[in-house]
Each structure stands twice: as structure tokens, then as C-alpha cells.
Amino acid sequence: MIIGIANQKGGVGKTTTAVSLACGLAEQGRKVLLIDSDPQGNASSSLGVNRTELEFSLYDALIDERPLNEVTLDSGRPNLYLVPAKVELAGAEAELSAASHNRPEGKPAFRLKSVLAPVADEYEFILIDCPPTLGQLTINALSAADGVIIPIQCEYLALEGLTQLKNTIDMIVSGLNPKLQIFGIVMTMYDGRTRLALDVVEEVKQYFPEQIFNTVVPRSVRLSEAPSYGRSIFEYDPSSRGALAYRALSREVEQRALAIA
Numbered sequence: 733m734i735i736g737i738a739n740q741k742g743g744v745g746k747t748t749t750a751v752s753l754a755c756g757l758a759e760q761g762r763k764v765l766l767i768d769s770d771p772q773g774n775a776s777s778s779l780g781v782n783r784t785e786l787e788f789s790l791y792d793a794l795i796d797e798r799p800l801n802e803v804t805l806d807s808g809r810p811n812l813y814l815v816p817a818k819v820e821l822a823g824a825e826a827e828l829s830a831a832s833h834n835r836p837e838g839k840p841a842f843r844l845k846s847v848l849a850p851v852a853d854e855y856e857f858i859l860i861d862c863p864p865t866l867g868q869l870t871i872n873a874l875s876a877a878d879g880v881i882i883p884i885q886c887e888y889l890a891l892e893g894l895t896q897l898k899n900t901i902d903m904i905v906s907g908l909n910p911k912l913q914i915f916g917i918v919m920t921m922y923d924g925r926t927r928l929a930l931d932v933v934e935e936v937k938q939y940f941p942e943q944i945f946n947t948v949v950p951r952s953v954r955l956s957e958a959p960s961y962g963r964s965i966f967e968y969d970p971s972s973r974g975a976l977a978y979r980a981l982s983r984e985v986e987q988r989a990l991a992i993a
């Protein structure tokens with residue numbers, strides 16, 4: 733199953749969710765490929781990859797047609813593999829459009845889909861960490877995906893930016909990828925001491941009763957510290973509230989995937 737983690741808003745917990753879910757599902761014995769599709773490469777560095785030493789990245793597969801298995805790294809953790817990103821991926825947006833002129837059979841939106849096709853059966857989960865935009869990289873991810881997980885920060889006007897994302901998803905469903913579903917909505921950075929956080933969760937629950945996950949991810953300093961050590965929350969502080977939440981979320985994701993399959 734291929735799942736994009738998307739929200740055009742930055743800092744809502746996409747990368748934290750993508751990395752933690754990838755590690756959580758791998759811990760549960762699922763074979764996982766995490767694709768870092770953000771030029772900032774935060775997912776790569778969160779797993780301890782030194783991006784300056786990388787020979788290849790997602791860019792080489794997307795633009796230079798290097799087979800995906802040649803750009804895939806063993807994360808050093810059981811069951812978990814990574815396609816890293818480097819800053820050059822920022823150029824891919826423009827290049828994807830340009831490439832379509834030379835090779836009309838490969839529509840730019842489907843480049844990632846065709847890159848993934850030869851390896852898709854090797855993994856039980858392919859998770860794609862999207863950049864904070866609705867550009868070509870996110871469109872490529874959602875055109876390739878079976879579902880999208882949308883992290884939403886528990887804050888004022890959380891639903892506001894969602895209209896734009898919903899429009900993009902609808903556009904992709906009607907034109908590019910009819911099977912795309914909202915696989916789930918995860919509420920992040922929940923601060924139980926504030927009334928607001930509770931209200932936001934309730935509001936999102938009303939709009940997306942089917943999609944919202946039961947697990948709500950708390951605001952936790954440990955979650956924000958782990959990436960700077962290149963470690964997942966399960967390695968950095970396995971009994972922290974953040975680790976418990978993402979372990980529970982990983983189980984929910986696994987169950988939903990089984991229910992759909």
C-alpha cells in the first residue's frame with residue numbers, strides 16, 4: 733500500500749508522522765519503504781542519514797531514470813528502507829514539466845508512479861513524506877498513492893487550509909488517480925491543557941468522522957528532540973508519550989490497511 737503524508741502547511745507534523753509511522757510499522761514486522769520527497773530532506777536526516785555524503789537521491793530516480801533500488805538505502809533498522817532527498821530535488825518541479833515535452837508518453841504527474849512500479853510489490857508499505865506545497869512533487873505522490881494521511885495541528889483555524897488540500901485531492905481523483913482516498917487524518921501537537929486543542933479535535937471529528945484516527949499525537953519535547961540525534965522516537969525515548977502515540981497510530985494504520993486490502 734502506498735500512502736502519501738501531505739498538507740501544504742509547513743510545520744504540522746508531516747515528517748515526524750512519516751518517519752515515526754515508517755519506524756513503527758517496521759517494528760511491527762512490516763517491510764517499509766520511506767520516500768523523502770521534500771527537498772529539505774528532513775525525513776532523511778531524522779533517520780541519521782548524512783545528506784552531504786549521499787551519492788544518489790530521489791532526484792536521480794525521478795529525473796535521471798536511475799532505477800529506484802539503486803537510490804534506496806538500508807536504514808540500518810530491520811524492515812526499513814529509505815529513498816533519501818537532497819536539496820537538488822527542489823529543481824525537480826520545473827524539470828518534471830520540461831521533461832514531459834520531450835517524452836510525451838510520461839506525463840509529469842505519473843513519474844513517481846512509474847518509478848515505484850517495479851518495486852511496489854517488495855514492500856508492504858511505501859510512505860511518501862511530501863513537501864509543504866501542492867506542486868509537482870506532492871501531485872506525483874498523490875497520483876502514485878492508494879491513500880493520503882493528513883496531519884493536522886491542533887490549533888486555531890486548523891480546518892481553514894484544508895479546503896485547498898481537499899480541492900487538490902478532488903482534482904487528482906477526477907483526473908489522475910481515481911483510487912486515491914483520504915486514508916486518515918491525524919491530529920498532532922495536542923496540548924491537553926488548552927480548551928482550544930480539544931475544540932479543534934472535536935471540530936475536525938465532525939467534518940471527518942470516518943477519517944480521523946483515534947490516536948491523537950500529544951505535543952512532546954521528546955518528539956522534537958529525536959530528529960537532531962538521527963533517531964526515531966522509538967529509539968530515542970521508547971516509553972515517552974510521543975512514542976506511545978505513534979506506536980498506537982502505527983497499529984491503527986496497519987488495521988485500516990488490512991481492512992481495505
Ligand SMILES: Nc1ncnc2c1ncn2[C@@H]1O[C@H](COP(=O)(O)OP(=O)(O)O)[C@@H](O)[C@H]1O
Nearest residue numbers: 742743744745746747748921950951952955956
Ligand atoms: N507532537 C509534537 N510535539 C512537539 N514537537 C513536534 C511534534 N510533531 C512535530 N514536532 C516538531 O515540530 C516541527 C515541525 O514538525 P515536522 O514534522 O517537521 O512538520 P512538517 O513536516 O509538516 O513541516 C519539527 O521541529 C518537529 O520536531
Ligand SMILES: [Mg+2]
Nearest residue numbers: 746747770774
Ligand atoms: Mg516536513
